[in-house]
Amino acid sequence: MKLIKNASGRLVPTEINGQTQIPFKGVNKYKPTGNKAKPPIRTCIDYPEDGNKIVKSLKDALKKAGLKDGMTISTHHHLRNGDIVTNLLFDTIKEMGVKNIRWFPSASFPVHSYLIKYLEDGTIHHIEGSMNGPLGKFTSEGKMKGVGVLRSHGGRYQSVQDGEVHIDIAVIAAPTADPFGNATGDRGPSGCGLLGFALADSEYADRVIIVTDNLIPFPCVPWQIQGNNVDFVVKVDLLGDTSKIVSGTTEITKSPDRLLIAEYVAQFLDEAGIMKDGFSFQAGAGGTALAFAIFLKERMKAKNIKARFIRGGSTKYLVQMLEEGLTDYILDGQTFDLEGVRSMRENPNHVNTSPFTSYNFHGKGNFASIVDSAILGATEVDINFNANVVTHSDGLLLHGIGGWQNCLHSKCTILAVPSFRDRIPVIVDEVTTLCGPGELIDVIATERGLCINPRRKDLLKAMKNSSIPVNDIKDLKKEVDKICGGAPAKPKLNKDKVVAIVKWVDGTVLDSVFQIEE
């Protein structure tokens, strides 16, 4: 495998899994040429006139879809750790004797560690999509046949739209669907909220199979997935373990350090003048992000400020803000708890978005860069504000990128991270894996205060008299190293063996993940 240095100085392969790769050229430096993917033209002649596309089993649907060795099969992750459809899917593929599948999930979860046996026996050749937890460890150890490809949610849409990834068969688990294939995630016993991560799949795959445990008469309204893109509908007893699809409750952090970080971020938005009438923000559903939302809410109420929109992943805390009139809209990409699902179903101002609207970098703009501030996490941040979200300092691949890279394009991107975890510094000299170029990261918020990117003189000025400590990131690193007894040990990596690559939002290769030496 030939490796070359890309514009960020990272060694990346020029080809993987038989596909030529373009090395990262720098932020906003690579402009695509060419045209979007062009799915085959279909005709109504080949589909039932009465709109009934139900086939008797998933196996039957896969047969009719022409499943064969080496195909690319996609799934979505809206069922999260409660998903049983994907495991059923690969049981079926195994049973059919089909091999060398490229699995193209929008993300994987620990529940999918079940699939390791299919990675081992050659049913699955490799995964393109996040390899969280056990699948990541398996990959890190060099056990996967092909090379993994990590993409952001927007990058996944881009790769399908641009024809980089051709999906042969998309299998879309749908909490509610009709026989025509119209489908929604916002209702039904396995309700998960949205199905937006499957949008590209439904638009561009050669064949699309809807799998549902809640079949209703045509029309399924709303149709988050359009039946006009669907080939077959399969009824199953159960899509998943509902308690693991969405939480009944989402939990705010109880850690005093993380609460402090959350408070700092809220105070910063206020003092830097970002929190003003008509502003917008995006945070996640982690404990710190939830605490931040609550602190921010108090500040907004105190100053009588209303947001124009809040980007989800939504939780009951954002839903409360919507219902209390603190924002005009929630623009949501996924719902994390039952209140989020309810609100999406009932409130027209809780609006469905997709990786196309929100994140696709190869569109005519996207929502991510319109957002005033995005509050994100990271596993590591280096002294040049570069950040990592996929590996830990021990080199293990344990997380996906999600929408993280896409959100870096907000007007003010804040990484809210503890300065160390389990006595391992989070602030480092150089990130193990580069996921986010430092020039897009404006502020690091830790329990020790803020580090502001020197490029953002405006923010440095605005925070001059703040009560929040504002530190030079290099000083913070020294301080943290002192507390932890030095920088984290460098992982032992086999630099000849790339186990996965990290794509940038434009489809170029930002970095490589290397095999862990045993």
Place this chain on the structure above:
Amino acid sequence: MKLIKNASGRLVPTEINGQTQIPFKGVNKYKPTGNKAKPPIRTCIDYPEDGNKIVKSLKDALKKAGLKDGMTISTHHHLRNGDIVTNLLFDTIKEMGVKNIRWFPSASFPVHSYLIKYLEDGTIHHIEGSMNGPLGKFTSEGKMKGVGVLRSHGGRYQSVQDGEVHIDIAVIAAPTADPFGNATGDRGPSGCGLLGFALADSEYADRVIIVTDNLIPFPCVPWQIQGNNVDFVVKVDLLGDTSKIVSGTTEITKSPDRLLIAEYVAQFLDEAGIMKDGFSFQAGAGGTALAFAIFLKERMKAKNIKARFIRGGSTKYLVQMLEEGLTDYILDGQTFDLEGVRSMRENPNHVNTSPFTSYNFHGKGNFASIVDSAILGATEVDINFNANVVTHSDGLLLHGIGGWQNCLHSKCTILAVPSFRDRIPVIVDEVTTLCGPGELIDVIATERGLCINPRRKDLLKAMKNSSIPVNDIKDLKKEVDKICGGAPAKPKLNKDKVVAIVKWVDGTVLDSVFQIEE
């Protein structure tokens, strides 16, 4: 121009405007090969990061979009006869000195007779889209430089999707929009309901311009047109004459004959067993169709029957049925009155559809064939149930096809027509222009009763003991000829000069419209 006989025995050209044409092969006989159109890949680098795509004028937008001679410019007809944007557009194109435009509207209206001067001076080369009223007459007289192309709403989507028609610049009038280009028709001073007829344009055109008179802060919710497909946004003072965009009221026919036809159709749906719990129907917004809806409603109430869905075009009568619980949903393609617009905006069960979901024949099925019964009009019907909707018996091209051809695919298609108009028979030996093959037309309802297509033995049987007269269509023709003093005089046509072609839903050429001899 070389003409050949197609599968329906009609003479059609093999090439028009420099594009090769496929003659009609028969219903469900032509299967497309190949792939969909593939728009150029764009990048966020080329669009403003803050999402503000406003440019100062339509002229500016057209310049930035690279307008030049011979381009294809598309518009939609949701502003109907109140549209002033299209006329402004061509004033601007004329002012810029650009020539030979192919104008690709989803339909045209009498207000667009203003454009005849631009057809005469070479600004517009020809029209592909309905040529209603004055533009139709202009075309019939052989005055248009190119050959017109008439497509159904579904056929228009199909032609764009399949790459038959490449739109260089789409100009989309939007009653409400944000600076990013998200746009909706369901609110704003020029509110028209939907923008679905511009969907294909927004998805496939090289450049997309939104023109709005109601600019609101991002996000414009709902976004019927997605800003991610939009290049430029232009603010103007006024989109149109609101009184002509949607009616304040829609009027039911007062003609005793038409009321009788409407009553026959309602009675037929009831007696033939089509009107049952969970059924569906589509009618139009003409006076007869409205009367039919009212008669049907009474029958539904009397028998305590609820529809699963009603297809719009919607009016206050359908809205009343939705609000009174007589249907679960209205699946709407356009709104004809203010009540329709209000309901679409306020009622989540009044659902937006598009030519893609409803009518595109080159998709994985569409809604039209799922509908239990469609009640339509016609200018002529022949003794083989073939029908015409674009020309009159005098040969003049005066109407567009609309969704008519697409609706023929319903499970029971009924043409509700008077047997004669102004003493000219509607029932004829052979239609002047073939728009709908008789095998798809099940019932002709006139003031003299029903004619049932002999292919539909089930319906003939069901109506055996009905109080509605059921006649052989040939007998009806004789009777009508007697009343009118004979069959209509054949128009004098120049059979060497095709002025327009009528496409079938699959993109093949069903018939030709010939020049009228003076």
